[in-house]
Amino acid sequence: MHSFLKLSVVQFKLFLREPVAFFFTLVFPLLLLLLFGLVWGNEPAAIYGGFGYIDQAVPGLAAVIIGTIALMSVPVATAAAREQKILRRFRATPMRAQSYLAAQVVVYLVLALAGMALLIVAASLFFGLRFSGNWFAVTAAFVFCTMAFVAVGYLVAGLAPTSRVAQVAGQLIFFPLMFLSGATIPLQVMPDGVRQAAAWLPMTQTVLLLQGLWFGQGWNLPALAMMAVLLVVGALLAAPAFRWE
Amino acid sequence: MQSVIEVSNLRKRYGSTLAVDDISLTVQPGEIFGILGPNGAGKSTLVETIVGLRQPDAGAVRVLGLDPQREHNRLVQRIGIQLQHAALPDRLAVWEALDLFASFYVRTTPWQPLLEAWGLAEKRNTLFANLSGGQKQRLFIALALVNDPEVVFLDELTTGLDPQARRATWDLVQRIRSQGKTVVLVTHFMDEAQFLCDRLAIIDAGRVIALDTPANLVRGLDGGSRVIFAANGATPLQALRALPGVSQVERSQGDVIVSGRGDTFVSDVVALLAASGSPFQNLRTEQADLEDVFMARTGRRLRD
Incomplete structure (x- = not known):
């Protein structure tokens, strides 16, 4: 337990000393939020069920935070620690x-969670963020989805022979998801065909799960089920794929 | 006394090469035991198998009476390892590394004195990436000592260090031993093994080709010694050749090289030169060394 706490503190400090990771995780989603807010504002609209663009974008950007951490930070950091013989x-x-x-x-x-909190504070200050859900439920779903994607990130790290491959693989997974899942471009404005295909992407289900809870529509059970499957399968595959060197 | 390390008939294969080929050896408490051999001889594989980082294909290993595979966690609590290839996160500070590693062990020694002892006190807040090669090496040794281990494994600890830093490191290795710890030293430096080791195994192509004290290894070679001096003019070459124990006298670029053996060989040569009144300068003697031992057993030089 003692070493677990020390390891956590050290990992946290190391992250804060890594400017690129810091930027992508905490600053990049904020910049997207400001950009969207300045372009589209947050006026209530029928297409978003009476909510504004920013109201639906915040739970979407939550998925961007999950993706940058789980699919960008985790694979590269883990594969690099192995490659540099730190794990050894x-x-x-x-x-x-x-x-x-x-x-x-x-x-x-x-x-x-810190990235999410920053997003919510900024959206409230600048764009009058609306929220009709339950904070506890949203937080729980957010943590659950993060863990599912982190498991995928470890799987990528375990399968990739080098940190460079891990980085490219993470990006190849993340960038299409970021644009197709509703995380940045609202699902409501996508053509029907794209939206139906996108429904199979786990990040789309993350966005739907979080938006549902955000708007006070309760738990989206199919989305929850898909994330549970991703978490279990990801963890079961990632564990044996982990390598010390 | 019970051996600290017992290795019997150990084998480890990588693909088609036998990295460790039927090696047996024992290490006694409190000694500095050397594993000397050229690069690629299988030294690191041997040590990594002994400490349980690699699984042997055949044979048995016991360290402190423990099986390094089945009782790995109990064993690593009691040993310290400095690996040849290892790193820490670039942005981890020196003190954070020691503090973190100390938290892994049940039994630890305070790490502040370790920082002092290994000349890292002024670097305590420096990040790993900003340390010099020698400082990194000393940090890894300090990390290997943070659990006050009974056995310390040092793999190529002076590779990449300048001569002055190497000598300083040798002193520190002797200090580790003087604290009652057993040291296993892996090196491809002949002078390092000769200077530090109480006993050593010379390894080549995965096999032990010699195992004894450095002095016995050289003596067993019966290589004798050489007296070399600069001479101009009348050196009594014939009289030198006639001395008992002298096997060869040759001239080489103004030097005279007298080879021979026996307890009085050197003093006989010097006495004869003094008695004959022939001028000589810069007289020195050379002993056979571990390099000659390796050469005699393999026909190759250690540093090739």
Whole structure:
């Protein structure tokens, strides 16, 4: 437990000292929010069920935060630590892989929640953010979806032979998801065909789950089920794929 | 006394190469045991198998009475390892590394004195990426000592260091031993093994080709020694050749090289030169060394 706490604190500090990761996780979603807000504003619109553009964009951008952490930070950081022989040094100690991974996941969750909090504060200050849901439910769903994507991120890291491949693979997964899932471009404005195809993407289900809770429509059970499957399958595949060197 | 390390008939194969080929050895408490050999001889594989980082294909290993595979967690609590290839996160500070590693162990020694002892006190807030090669090496040694281990494994610890830093590191290795710890030192430096090790195994192509104290290895070679001096003019070459124990006398670019063996060989040569009144300068002696031992057993030089 002692080493788990130390590992968590150290991982957190290391993240804060990494300017690029810091920017993408905490600043990039904020910039998107400001851009969207300045272009489209937050006037209530029928297409968004009486909510404004920003009201539906915030739960969407929550998925962007999840994606940058789980599909950009996790694969590269993990594969690089392996490649640079950092994990090799840790393995020559009594530290267990479970403690190491648990500490990392906790730090990634804290960062995701911090990014989300920044987004909500900024959207409230500048665009009068509306919210009709339950904060506890939204937070729980957000953490759950983050864990599911983090498992996928570890799977990518385990399968990729080098950190460079891990980076490219993460981007290849993340960027299409970012534009097709409703995370940045509202699903409501997409052509029917694209929207139906996009429904199969796990990030679309994340956006639908979070937006449903955000608008006070309760839990979107099919979306929840898909994320649960992603979490279980991702974790089951990622665990044996983990390599120390 | 019970051995600290017992290795018997150990084998480890990588693809088609036998990295460790039927190696047996024991290491006694409190000694500095060397594993000397050229690059690629299988030294690191041997050590990594001994500490349980690699699984042997055949043979048995016991360290402190423990099985390094089945009892890995209990074993790593009691040993310290400095790996040849290892790193820390670039942006991790020196003190954070020690503080973190200390948290992995049940039994630890305070890390502030370790920083002092290894000359890192002024670097405590420096990030790993900003340390010099020697400082990184010393940090890894300090990390290997943070659990006050009974056995310390040092793999190529002076590679990449300048001569002055190497000598300083040798002193520190002797200090580790003086604290009652057993040290296993992996090196491809002949002088390092000769200077530091109480006993050493010379490894080539995955096999132990010699195992003894450095002095016994050289003595067993019966290589004798050489007396070399600069001479101008009348050196009594015939009289030198006639001395008992002298096997060869040759001239080489103004130097005279007298080869021979025996307890009085060197003093006989010097006495004869003094008695004959022939001028000589810059007289020195050369002993056979571990390089010659390796050469004699393999026909190759260690540093090739």
